[in-house]
Amino acid sequence: MAVPNFKDKTVWVGDNLPVMRGMNSACVDLIYLDPPFNSNQDYAAPIGSVAAGAAFKDTWTLSDVDVHEHGELADRHPAAYSVIEAARVTHGKGMMSYLIMMAVRLMEMRRILKPSGSLYLHCDTTASHYLKLLLDAVFGKDNFRNEIIWSYRRWPAKQKNFQRMHDIVFRYALSKDVTWNQLYEPLAASTLKADGGKKIINVFDESGRRKRGVKTGEDSPGAPMRDVWNIGVIAPTAKERTGYPTQKPLALLDRIIEASSNEGDLVFDPFCGCATTLVAAELQDRRWIGCDLSPLAIKLVNERIRSYQLPMWRGVNVLETPPKRTDLGKLPNYRTHRHRLYGEQEGNCVGCGLHFPFNIMDVDHIVPKSRGGNDHPDNLQLLCSGCNRSKGSKTMAEWRASQER
Ligand SMILES: C[S@@+](CC[C@H](N)C(=O)[O-])C[C@H]1O[C@@H](n2cnc3c(N)ncnc32)[C@H](O)[C@@H]1O
CATH class of the missing domain: 1.10.30.50 (DNA Binding (I), subunit A)
Known part of the structure; x- marks a missing residue:
């Protein structure tokens, strides 16, 4: 396993592609990414909020991506290239450009993940179906584990549609030896009533069919967590709200980090925004690194993590230059x-x-x-x-x- 060629608690200001290209292979335990969703909007934080001034663009045309990356994909990853080509035909050049940007970055993420590592990609229905195909192409369809539905409620608006109130988080693992801590949720009221909150052991007949459940004396830890997560969006007055556009709730990241990493593991968020992942990782004693294009996002990372007044806090290591790989051995000229x-x-x-x-x-x-x-x-x-x-x-x-x- 490669040793990281960067310090813990480093955040890079700039494009994450050269940063990832400079990182050693197989050195990260968990990647969570919440990239732009191809929403065709530009985001800005409200004036007066902690994040005021922070903004990022989420509209995509071919001039936004390095066309070289398109050519490189055609040459090096025909499966990913075919997915992108299909998206161009069905959805148009905007989607194609967005997926090119994502594909080259996902290829690097796969390389830097440990074999026991997991990747969680956060998106919404704008691009989720195309991203699933792209992830299958880059990570392998057999490495797909979950489509997590993050379900929330927000101000309703009447329209000729069912209200869209969920995001999607795809989870991929690189092997069967993936790091996994089983999480539980409360038992359903009917189960609680029937079993009194006690653990049930299944009894099977000779043909292997479940006959009945037998109550044990042990308390049940709850039901293994489902892939539909009801977590509220950040309330306007919540302490954790920074005003950063598209900020995600800590509760969502807490769950992901708890399930897919252990204390001391390295968590990476390549589109870290106002540092939700990094704060959640710090609070759970994980090592962490992040990257964001926006210098304002990086300023917020420092301020936000400091505001939690963690006892051992020694500050964030902010870098502008990508790391240089040290795992390639001494390459001949x-x-x-x-x-x-x-x-x-x-x-x-x-x-x-x-x-x-x-x-x-x-x-x-x-x-x-x-x-x-x-x-x-x-x-x-x-x-x-x-x-x-x-x-x-x-x-x-x-x-x-x-x-x-
Ligand atoms: C959806 S936001 C992430 C929000 C974050 N999860 C949070 O809770 O604050 C996407 C972020 O990606 C950043 N970004 C977009 N393209 C990037 C790139 N190529 N490299 C690094 N960051 C990028 C934007 O500046 C923005 O902060």
């Missing part, structure tokens, strides 16, 4: 891959497609180093020296676009 790459590509340049003699082939980084790419053989390709010079630190798609102009 990337140019030593020239012969292999030349053979694999049959001497054809990935840029212009022309066949070139070996001595004018250059090794190029698919994900540029300035965007978190590394010298690992998986991130290398050959270009003829002419193409490589004109490409510079652009991505392939940016370079191709510049060639077409």
Whole structure:
């Protein structure tokens, strides 16, 4: 298992993709992400709230995503690419752009999760069906565990629709050895009346069919928790309300962290907003790290965690530069891959497609180093020296676009 190449209680200000690309593989126990939902809205915190000034955009067009990521997906993850292509046909380019943004990030999340780890993705019906397919493609359909319905009530509004009052949280685990602490909920009134709150043991007949339940003397811990969770939205006057747009209740995160991690485990929220996950992790003695694009969100993280006045609090480690992987071993100079790459590509340049003699082939980084790419053989390709010079630190798609102009 890789050792984390960052300190506990670190929050990165900036895009989570280069941050995750710089993190060692298999070092995180639990990832909860509450990304933008593709809601076609822009969010801002109310003036006067603790979070005033915080804002983020949730409208997506192809110009919002790195088109290079689209090309990279087509090349490296045909299943994810097919899902995105289907979404483009049925839903349009906005959904496609949103899913490209999500797909490349989910691929990194899978890499940094431990085999015993879990991922919880929070979304709503705007994109949930497409995200489920994308998650199946990236995490494997057999690793799907739950579709949790977070059911809540809010101010009702009459419309020709059933009121939409739930969010969806998909849960994936990377293996059967997943960390799992069984949670319980109160027994139904009818069960309490029938069994008096005592544990029941099932008795089976010879064919394995349940015959009856036998009451034991032991108190029942309750019923194993269902996948429909009734948790109120944060009340306007609640102490935990920061005013940060789309802030989630601590009670929701408490449950996720308790079920899928143990004390000392590492919890990561790559879209951490005003730090709900990080606060819940801190209060349950987990290690934690987070990331958010918005500097205001990061300011709130510090203030909010401090406001809980936790005894051992030594402050958040705020970073702007992504970590650098330390688990790749000592990589040989990337140019030593020239012969292999030349053979694999049959001497054809990935840029212009022309066949070139070996001595004018250059090794190029698919994900540029300035965007978190590394010298690992998986991130290398050959270009003829002419193409490589004109490409510079652009991505392939940016370079191709510049060639077409
Ligand atoms: C739905 S909010 C998260 C709210 C959070 N769960 C809470 O309780 O406060 C989504 C967050 O993702 C952040 N975000 C959007 N794109 C990002 C990216 N590429 N990298 C890091 N953060 C991003 C936004 O700034 C926003 O704070």
